[in-house]
């Protein structure tokens with residue numbers, strides 16, 4: 111129970127709550143002022159009604175007073191309307207701000223965000239929890255304004271007769287304790303409810319990502335059961351929420367009428383002793399209702415409790431430290447890459463161990479090794495998609511972590527085995543980057559990646575919506591390659607980005623890609639012997655260590671090196687020295 115509560119009220123949660131309030135300061139203040147004005151108008155009404163009743167009973171003219179009462183009722187309606195609109199604006203803007211911060215942070219965290227929270231849970235936090243957390247400023251402003259009701263009610267009772275206020279104040283501590291317990295219990299069980307929702311969302315996202323496997327295995331029913339397994343827990347958390355709310359309402363229903371009754375009894379006594387008029391008794395009865403009106407407070411506290419728990423869940427994500435960037439720039443150079451004693455741990459295991467590699471500027475290094483040798487992780491670290499746990503990576507003599515974010519991303523281009531293809535149209539997808547590539551650069555890059563032909567055959571060519579464009583795995587890879595080519599940079603890293611291409615296309619692309627380009631360094635993660643043979647040098651990675659560096663021709667002499675390519679069609683066909691010769695001829 112405590113840990114649940116802690117997450118909702120953690121230090122990062124409180125800091126984030128304060129930041130949300132600060133950013134919506136002016137709007138929240140306006141909402142608070144309008145809501146307080148509405149409460150004040152509500153407080154004025156009983157006094158006006160009471161006085162009008164007294165005048166009626168005395169046979170005096172009351173037209174002006176009746177008009178005044180009607181005016182206050184109208185004003186109340188107007189202020190309530192304004193408060194609703196302002197409340198909606200406050201919620202929407204706070205939610206938008208939170209979503210902006212969270213999205214930016216999740217993208218800055220990169221793969222760590224998914225590894226720590228899971229994609230589905232992150233979506234649940236970004237969509238559901240951000241909307242709930244966004245209601246906090248509005249709910250707080252409304253709560254402060256709602257507090258003016260009971261406070262004003264007590265003051266008004268005191269003005270009518272101090273005894274009336276005394277009766278109410280005697281019961282006030284009970285009401286205060288009741289509200290405090292309600293706020294605490296609500297936050298705790300709502301946090302639980304939201305956490306279970308996040309788990310269901312996470313399981314659903316996994317299933318959507320793997321629906322082909324699930325269908326092929328005929329395991330739809332088992333998956334449905336797995337996704338919905340936390341439902342009983344969700345139901346328990348939901349029931350606890352209702353019990354907390356029900357208990358608070360029941361206690362309020364018992365305490366508030368008793369206090370009302372007490373005020374009315376004293377008012378009746380004072381009327382009998384001619385210390386109060388009939389109108390004042392009427393006003394006192396209405397003020398007693400206002401002063402004990404904890405219903406509105408309970409409602410606002412419930413909203414705040416939900417918002418507080420949701421803010422805690424957003425703060426958990428924001429507390430995950432994102433990699434920082436320096437402010438440095440790169441000297442002129444052609445992308446000399448150095449990995450110095452690079453080590454990396456994953457899942458508590460050493461995946462890269464003391465890797466020392468130098469790729470001279472303008473040359474191509476192929477990284478080969480058995481599955482799981484650490485090639486992809488090395489590719490990530492080489493362009494700072496991930497940081498090493500030990501050692502340094504330098505580009506043209508500058509540590510990657512010292513480079514400004516823009517400088518780093520402009521200098522390094524990536525293409526992947528299964529590229530994500532963001533952007534609305536194919537043109538956007540290829541142009542996608544910090545600065546969009548020009549239409550000419552997009553087409554030139556598509557030609558280099560051998561994507562131009564199939565793009566032109568699409569219904570609207572480059573203007574075809576990416577989501578509607580039918581694509582094979584190899585065509586997707588070519589779009590990913592085109593995106594990398596369109597953005598230049600002095601270091602190009604291809605992480606198995608040619609693996610789905612047929613051998614002819616792969617051969618053509620590597621020919622253009624590896625043609626002497628003194629201005630750019632290339633790092634290729636390769637599985638095919640033919641690709642390795644075309645690189646200037648090959649780094650052979652074995653269980654996270656560099657086993658050897660040399661030309662493919664030199665390394666091919668070792669049987670264990672040849673075994674890396676066992677099963678590769680090219681290797682089967684006897685590609686070795688021949689492949690090296692062919693590539694260079």
Ligand SMILES: Nc1ncnc2c1ncn2[C@@H]1O[C@H](COP(=O)(O)OP(=O)(O)OP(=O)(O)O)[C@@H](O)[C@H]1O
Nearest residue numbers: 225456457461479480481482483484485486487488
């Ligand atoms: N986040 C992670 N948590 C735990 N282990 C990880 C994580 N990321 C990678 N690994 C492990 O690190 C090792 C190296 O992974 P990597 O993807 O770099 O291998 P690879 O050489 O590219 O393999 P392949 O050729 O099959 O793509 C693997 O054993 C992998 O299971």
